[in-house]
Amino acid sequence: MPELSVLLPNLMKRLPEFWKACGDTLLMEVWSGAIIFIFGLIFGIILTVTKPGGIMENRPLYQVLDKIINLFRSIPFIILLTALMPLSRWIMGTAIYVRGVIVPLVFGATPFFSRQVESALAQTDKGLVEAALSMGSSPFEVIFRVYLRESLAPIIRAITITIISLLGLTAMAGAVGAGGLGDFAIRYGHDRNMADITWVVVIVLVLGVSLVQWVGETLARKNTH
Amino acid sequence: MIELEHIIKNFHSDKDKNKNIHAVNDVSLTINDGDIYGIIGFSGAGKSTLVRCINLLERPDSGSVKIDGVEMMKLKPRELYKARTKIGMIFQQFNLMPSRTVFQNVAYPLKGMSKDEIKNKVRSLLELVEISDKENAYPSELSGGQKQRVAIARALANDPKILLCDEATSALDPQTTGSILQLLKDLNKKLGLTIVVITHEMEVVKHICRKAAVMDAGRIIERGDVFTIFSDPQHPVTRNFVRTTSNLSKIETLLKDNSPMVKLKPGELMARLVYIHADVSEPLISFASRAFDIEINIILADVEIVAGAMVGGTVVIFNGPRDKINKAIDYYRSKNIRVEVIQDAGA
Numbered sequence: 001m002p003e004l005s006v007l008l009p010n011l012m013k014r015l016p017e018f019w020k021a022c023g024d025t026l027l028m029e030v031w032s033g034a035i036i037f038i039f040g041l042i043f044g045i046i047l048t049v050t051k052p053g054g055i056m057e058n059r060p061l062y063q064v065l066d067k068i069i070n071l072f073r074s075i076p077f078i079i080l081l082t083a084l085m086p087l088s089r090w091i092m093g094t095a096i097y098v099r100g101v102i103v104p105l106v107f108g109a110t111p112f113f114s115r116q117v118e119s120a121l122a123q124t125d126k127g128l129v130e131a132a133l134s135m136g137s138s139p140f141e142v143i144f145r146v147y148l149r150e151s152l153a154p155i156i157r158a159i160t161i162t163i164i165s166l167l168g169l170t171a172m173a174g175a176v177g178a179g180g181l182g183d184f185a186i187r188y189g190h191d192r193n194m195a196d197i198t199w200v201v202v203i204v205l206v207l208g209v210s211l212v213q214w215v216g217e218t219l220a221r222k223n224t225h
Numbered sequence: 226m227i228e229l230e231h232i233i234k235n236f237h238s239d240k241d242k243n244k245n246i247h248a249v250n251d252v253s254l255t256i257n258d259g260d261i262y263g264i265i266g267f268s269g270a271g272k273s274t275l276v277r278c279i280n281l282l283e284r285p286d287s288g289s290v291k292i293d294g295v296e297m298m299k300l301k302p303r304e305l306y307k308a309r310t311k312i313g314m315i316f317q318q319f320n321l322m323p324s325r326t327v328f329q330n331v332a333y334p335l336k337g338m339s340k341d342e343i344k345n346k347v348r349s350l351l352e353l354v355e356i357s358d359k360e361n362a363y364p365s366e367l368s369g370g371q372k373q374r375v376a377i378a379r380a381l382a383n384d385p386k387i388l389l390c391d392e393a394t395s396a397l398d399p400q401t402t403g404s405i406l407q408l409l410k411d412l413n414k415k416l417g418l419t420i421v422v423i424t425h426e427m428e429v430v431k432h433i434c435r436k437a438a439v440m441d442a443g444r445i446i447e448r449g450d451v452f453t454i455f456s457d458p459q460h461p462v463t464r465n466f467v468r469t470t471s472n473l474s475k476i477e478t479l480l481k482d483n484s485p486m487v488k489l490k491p492g493e494l495m496a497r498l499v500y501i502h503a504d505v506s507e508p509l510i511s512f513a514s515r516a517f518d519i520e521i522n523i524i525l526a527d528v529e530i531v532a533g534a535m536v537g538g539t540v541v542i543f544n545g546p547r548d549k550i551n552k553a554i555d556y557y558r559s560k561n562i563r564v565e566v567i568q569d570a571g572a
Contacts, residue, residue, distance in 0.1 A: 125318075125320070127316055127318050127320040128320055128322055130282060130316070130320065131314070131316060131320035131376075132333070133282055133309070134280055134282060134309060134312070134313075134314035134380075134389075135309065135310065135313075135314075135333065135334035135379070135380075135382075135383075136306045136307060136308075136309040136310035136334060136383070137306065137334075138302070138303075138306050145333070146322070149322075149324060149325075150322055150323065150324050152324065223324065224324075225323055225324055225363040225364075225365055
């Protein structure tokens with residue numbers, strides 16, 4: 001494709017590297033996303049049920065979790081990245097590449113997603129919980145059959161937002177040698193002034209975000225009655 | 226049988242640790258099988274908290290909750306969940322699950338049954354509350370009355386012996402209220418269901434309850450059969466409630482507005498005649514008018530059938546010689562009619 005190599009001279013010369021960067025970003029998203037999803041969901045549920053007036057009220061547990069989440073949310077991600085390097089080395093065996101950045105990504109986005117889940121679950125009408133309890137549901141049943149089921153749409157929206165903000169974090173992670181699109185754009189687009197690379201990365205990211213947003217919104221709407 | 230003994234439930238104010246709100250303050254109450262029992266009170270009287278003490282959605286701070294002789298407070302969690310399936314509950318806001326269809330809502334509490342069994346059970350419940358045609362609708366597509374019918378079907382899914390109704394008709398228009406109350410009455414008869422009705426509307430109690438308790442500030446201030454409460458309320462709060470349902474209270478407005486209807490001529494006397502006993506059937510007004518040779522002018526009348534007996538009274542203006550008026554009043558009192566003089570234009 002000669003036209004493309006005129007329009008995007010630098011990118012076309014580094015196509016294999018570009019595809020690898022795309023793949024690395026996707027890999028970071030998927031791995032950290034899956035772990036964040038599990039932990040965030042669990043923490044969000046714990047926050048919801050243990051808070052004062054919740055169905056499994058537990059002040060100490062709630063207070064501790066609440067404070068830890070606030071602590072991690074107040075640390076800027078770029079600092080978290082470097083601060084967690086030793087932990088990352090210990091858990092993953094390395095602090096660079098995709099493997100090395102999963103730990104900070106999880107620590108960076110889990111608190112955010114936990115809060116998102118908490119506020120999604122908070123939209124569940126208290127009356128539904130009360131009705132379920134009156135019908136003999138145990139607290140665990142209330143969690144799975146009422147809280148999670150009835151707030152499926154807001155949870156899907158929370159996932160959407162978290163995936164998108166995670167994309168921002170993966171770009172930052174490029175700065176400590178994680179690879180991915182962020183790293184690709186900084187190294188070539190910025191450091192070597194290759195504007196076409198910056199633009200293409202931006203377009204890819206915009207398309208990615210739009211796709212995630214569209215899928216999320218469609219699923220959320222399907223689950224709203 | 227539901228036996229509540231010395232139930233106390235306090236809520237702690239978040240702002241002030243020393244401030245306790247006595248939501249329920251030493252309430253004892255027995256509700257027999259097959260009864261329709263009303264608990265009435267203004268909002269904040271503690272009636273919703275009290276009814277939640279029956280299925281332990283609120284755990285009393287002290288007291289005893291016995292259902293068919295079983296002490297609910299001593300049940301282990303698993304046993305409590307099981308016991309709750311035999312106590313249905315419906316709510317003011319219906320509390321149907323918006324993401325589930327009517328069928329799925331009613332099926333929610335059914336456990337340990339095959340798909341076919343669930344289908345049959347749900348269908349028969351929907352038939353019972355006369356809403357079979359909405360099986361696949363979502364709650365958002367239903368009217369208030371329809372939602373409450375679905376909620377009733379759901380509450381009855383595990384064949385409970387008791388149904389708790391927490392302001393179940395307060396969000397409905399008067400006509401729909403009537404049809405839901407009729408349904409509850411039918412279910413009481415058909416299934417032998419014990420029904421506890423929490424409400425701030427005296428109309429509701431009047432319509433379906435046989436017995437009632439009046440709550441105020443966490444205590445039961447008056448209780449008994451509905452007829453007695455209506456015809457002869459003792460406590461001021463109860464009187465207030467009874468008055469809200471009676472036309473006779475309009476006289477106060479008329480007096481305040483100085484309406485020409487209630488302006489007395491010299492020698493006239495205005496009084497409220499209230500029937501206390503169930504056997505008022507004689508033509509008391511015209512009889513007294515003839516017997517004592519005075520005019521008795523009816524301004525307002527409100528007689529209703531409560532629990533199968535007449536309750537109510539009239540507001541009248543007596544016109545005639547004072548001694549004859551006094552004789553008429555004595556006659557009424559001897560017939561167990563309460564006579565309250567409202568206005569007297571002098572002898």
